Amino acid sequence: MKSIDLNCDLGESFGAWRMGDDDALLALVSSANIACGFHAGDPAIMQRTVESALAHGVAIGAHVSLPDLQGFGRREMAVSTAEAYSMTLYQIGALHAFAQAAGTRLGHMKPHGALYNMAARDRRLADALAQAVRDFDPRLRLVGLAGSALLEAGRAAGLEVVAEAFADRRYRADGSLQPRGEAGAVIEANDQAIAQAMAIAREGSVQAVDGSCLTLQADTLCLHGDGAHALSFARGLRAALQAAGIAIAAPGAVADAA
Amino acid sequence: MKSIDLNCDLGESFGAWRMGDDDALLALVSSANIACGFHAGDPAIMQRTVESALAHGVAIGAHVSLPDLQGFGRREMAVSTAEAYSMTLYQIGALHAFAQAAGTRLGHMKPHGALYNMAARDRRLADALAQAVRDFDPRLRLVGLAGSALLEAGRAAGLEVVAEAFADRRYRADGSLQPRGEAGAVIEANDQAIAQAMAIAREGSVQAVDGSCLTLQADTLCLHGDGAHALSFARGLRAALQAAGIAIAAPGAVADAA
Amino acid sequence: MKSIDLNCDLGESFGAWRMGDDDALLALVSSANIACGFHAGDPAIMQRTVESALAHGVAIGAHVSLPDLQGFGRREMAVSTAEAYSMTLYQIGALHAFAQAAGTRLGHMKPHGALYNMAARDRRLADALAQAVRDFDPRLRLVGLAGSALLEAGRAAGLEVVAEAFADRRYRADGSLQPRGEAGAVIEANDQAIAQAMAIAREGSVQAVDGSCLTLQADTLCLHGDGAHALSFARGLRAALQAAGIAIAAPGAVADAA
């Protein structure tokens, strides 16, 4: 049976501030990327999010970010590869502690925001992130943009990689995402986004901006937690996947459980 | 053969700022308490400090603090026990990642500064810290002031506790430290501090401020890293201990190595 | 004509996180206490809030806090009076810059959260805050709990003080607030809170927890921005004040405008 992972960014509240409807999303996804305090998430929120994901049977991973709370990790910063390596270890370890205390373990690492984009195109930075993951625990999967430098780095480091695709973003013919700033870069209509997700899940392909058909092997689809239609989109996508006989499961869910 | 641990706070630099002569101190102590980013220590410094301690054969532990970089963790804060629990897990986990990557593991947790003092007298707070340590790894030792609520909490949580004494601080008859603000609270003369340390190490006793003799069972002595005479004191104390036939070793060093 | 000020805490968003319905509240209050980056509010939010308050004709002041973003300034911290002095100057100055750029000026300073409570009872801390206000601009008013040490300190520093009362908090016979933790400390019913506000505004008195009648001269009433009924309460109170012929105006609104 075919299967695909649905992942979502969670635990993005901070202190007195709330963000996202984590409980609703946990009922819809198979993997959660949990903020580790650098762009969002304080220790209390990390603890609660890990416990909540565990209760929902959702796989968890570290959502590692540049140190920029004010910018929510969305502003690129010129960090060195040594800095990227150590900040990745720090954040994975911090989240690991809550998993450990809750009697579970991390399954993956996915960089957040600007760090995700930087690691998608910069192989040296990507290597630093991959090596941090491997040096912490080589069983951790590395999640990154399908076709990106990050996945190459992960494979080179001997890690299992998880290729991510987006249901609601337009792709260019070279497999990169159309930048958010450009008109049409985000697919607003739920039915179009679901159609793109289904093409990816079923056929491993997506129609690029220029009309060409792009091969896109993806292991996981990213659900956004904060859009207006986030929940209705997620429910629609789940229904479409189930109707098509495609299981929703975290990578290695069967193997890990064994 | 009698033995005692010498511990020191390390990794207290941050970003571009340097503090302490870590390399010199690592040659003199048996245990290092490493800052975890809340009062000092950024990821790069934590990594370097762990690697350096490992190279020197010095046992490492997490030096967990209140979140107060500007105040260096020295200002008491009214944190809840739930907050204390989660911030302790976070910091232990962050440091653990560097130990894991370096192929070693943490041996202990010691709270820093204001958190140390608060946990010495507040049993509920102490319980939160002890439970965080136990939930992360019950093999970790909990270091606290000899006779403090923190050690009681550690024992209640089933942890091995390490009682700490100070060579250069005056004790009151009830075993508490004379507050730093008071005249004479800090022993400035190296020979007097060494004499107090030797009385603790050899006889398990110290002369209190009121002249009475206080029983003080201590497993570790704290060396300060930033005083003017820190290194000469440490060297003098080592010589005195060796002359008295007392080994300098981290708690459980033999057992852990086995 | 009798008048009273209605004040509210505003600009309490941070980065990507939203808090409070600032636009709705600005239509209802006469004074805004604007967060200065220590418990909430980043530069962009401060700028926007100052501009928005100015557009609504609402007087603005600095809502000065302990440095504790994660705890939203609600956790007491053992800061020295020198630290309190300098952090107050820093925050007032930061907010002043946005007022200056917008062509307006600050009218007051009100400490936030834990600092408010600490300065209400600790005269030395209160003196530090009052001196910072005076040293920045002696025309600034100092807002504090009616009957508190902060107002005494403000008068001693030669400042005009603004006594604050709460519509929805129970008072003890000595004029202090019943702590939030205790049952009944917060008045949940809008009509009861409005009744208490009207007693304060009209008669300068409030019924204490023990049933006694407490004299309470207040210049301003605090509206909370984040409660479920915040807006409906504010509208109800405005209507009641207008029906009673009591004007709603910032302290010195007429004098300042002259």
Added chain:
Amino acid sequence: MKSIDLNCDLGESFGAWRMGDDDALLALVSSANIACGFHAGDPAIMQRTVESALAHGVAIGAHVSLPDLQGFGRREMAVSTAEAYSMTLYQIGALHAFAQAAGTRLGHMKPHGALYNMAARDRRLADALAQAVRDFDPRLRLVGLAGSALLEAGRAAGLEVVAEAFADRRYRADGSLQPRGEAGAVIEANDQAIAQAMAIAREGSVQAVDGSCLTLQADTLCLHGDGAHALSFARGLRAALQAAGIAIAAPGAVADAA
């Protein structure tokens, strides 16, 4: 009589960490760029630095930075122009408060580190900084790299600009600095740096890396505070300037005093 300004970055300590020999440098410079809390400097240190500069008769300005304490403001960040504008206002205002309380006023703004470099080449960012300065106080001077976009932006905003040159950095033929990473980019020998400074101060020219003679009109020379030879270089430069009959004075020192 010819004159030139000598400026230095000061107040770069933070919390318990010390950096630089501020007192020694204040005896040697005519202008101080004071950190405002974003890359260094906490409120207590800002207060002390302003008071100390005032006591030494040294002109003061805001050393505005990207929000990156851990990276000391040296890592470029992709901030928007709106963010740059508001963070500049925030920092100028915060420092202004200490000047105001000390009975003096700011004379200039100079961006720090990565922001300095970004604003030297990016005119839109430079405009944001210049507009923030002008909107706070159009009498403030804007300090930037001689020939940079920042100075163009300052002039366009109607500000008086101060062109900065470096005694110890190699220039390329186009007036830009040779990047630090390249061999020979920093002039280590004091006598060569003094010679370059004197050529700039006397003749308004400097020999570029390619041997060509570059015209370089500079109003101020930057002294580094943290190099090994910082103080001896500063003393040597002062002696050379005095021997050449060139006065050392902050820009507009005479006019401002009038």
